[in-house]
């Protein structure tokens with residue numbers, strides 16, 4: 066990989082420095098053996114989170130996230146790598162009967178022409194502070210991952226740093242600048258129409274599809290808040306995250322916790338009792354349900370029950386989940402609305418289970434709403450009860466309305482709305498990020514006579530988030546198409562292409 070070329074692109078990346086520290090020694094095992102074991106697991110974990118090991122020196126490993134491919138969630142991936150490494154060091158400690166600690170620090174920065182040294186230098190400075198906490202991040206990383214982890218602030222002479230306490234199982238939604246809901250009338254009414262039919266006993270699977278940031282989640286949120294919550298339905302929401310692709314059945318955790326009313330603070334005894342109570346009403350085998358819950362949530366739940374072979378396990382989980390779905394929406398149940406968000410990130414087992422549920426529904430009032438980015442392939446298209454809603458960009462007028470709502474100003478200087486309409490091409494996330502950039506960079510000021518533009522809009526840089534989304538989309542294209550885009554970007558916005 067040529068870091069010099071990436072540096073010319075001024076690529077923003079995330080750096081993670083891991084220091085391996087051996088607290089107590091054991092003569093039987095050489096340091097090299099222990100370091101070798103740590104390195105082996107760091108390599109595996111780094112690969113799992115798409116990081117790139119740039120340097121190994123002394124007892125340290127320097128990893129970069131964001132090369133060769135750009136990702137939108139590099140800071141999250143870096144933190145999850147550090148957490149996994151920290152957990153693995155516990156098992157290495159047990160194996161060698163010594164204490165191995167890992168200290169990690171994470172920062173973000175631009176790749177500079179002298180390779181990755183600027184980020185590494187900044188991380189080494191943090192490491193020299195010898196903060197006792199095991200994972201330390203900068204304020205920039207904290208801002209980019211707020212809501213996904215719990216943090217503790219660490220004041221230092223050069224500014225505030227944070228340590229990671231743990232990852233939140235269900236990340237909180239980050240509050241930010243928000244516009245009122247614009248447009249999407251047709252799509253909203255279509256979704257409402259299908260729910261109304263389900264309320265009368267029919268069953269439907271609908272997917273809301275579109276590019277990253279086009280407004281899929283916002284449409285679903287509006288439907289939920291202004292319509293679904295007022296109806297007599299069981300509403301069960303679930304989702305996948307970019308970092309749960311390796312967690313089997315993650316998308317079904319919420320369905321089980323909703324069904325058996327399980328909360329994160331419940332003890333194993335409480336969970337077993339809740340499952341047993343519900344199973345006696347539904348006449349289900351509670352042993353089998355506990356076993357299933359164990360495979361979906363945590364093996365600890367299974368207690369002394371004997372494990373079963375992989376294929377039988379899958380059959381059991383499928384059978385139990387099917388029974389649960391049919392019981393929820395069955396003759397005595399209310400209509401059920403399942404919302405699965407970000408299905409494009411779902412782990413393989415969750416997708417198999419979802420396919421099974423979609424294949425088997427009939428004669429029960431059930432509405433399955435699947436939300437995913439363009440490019441996700443599934444096998445439901447031919448089902449007579451399936452419909453797809455594809456979200457297009459907002460119109461020019463809608464974009465203008467959105468800018469106006471974000472800035473809380475009815476009358477906008479023409480150059481602001483025209484610049485945003487032209488650059489965002491009606492993409493709501495880009496509109497939001499561009500308005501944020503205008504505010505953050507002080508390009509617009511509020512005067513008694515309304516908003517005034519005080520900087521040349523053409524000089525404003527594209528927000529990082531927008532750049533990352535565009536680049537990650539270009540990355541998944543075939544090499545030949547990437548080349549055309551590269552050449553075309555030099556020519557300008559419009560060009561002719563002969564095949």
Ligand SMILES: Nc1ncnc2c1ncn2[C@@H]1O[C@H](COP(=O)(O)OP(=O)(O)OP(=O)(O)O)[C@@H](O)[C@H]1O
Nearest residue numbers: 244245246247276277278279280281282283493494
């Ligand atoms: N119709 C709309 N009116 C006002 N704001 C919108 C609209 N659609 C989207 N937005 C805003 O744009 C941002 C991106 O939208 P959203 O999160 O729904 O995108 P998404 O398609 O779900 O993206 P992703 O694939 O990354 O999950 C959000 O802050 C959202 O509130």
Ligand SMILES: [Mg+2]
Nearest residue numbers: 281282283407
């Ligand atoms: Mg979304």
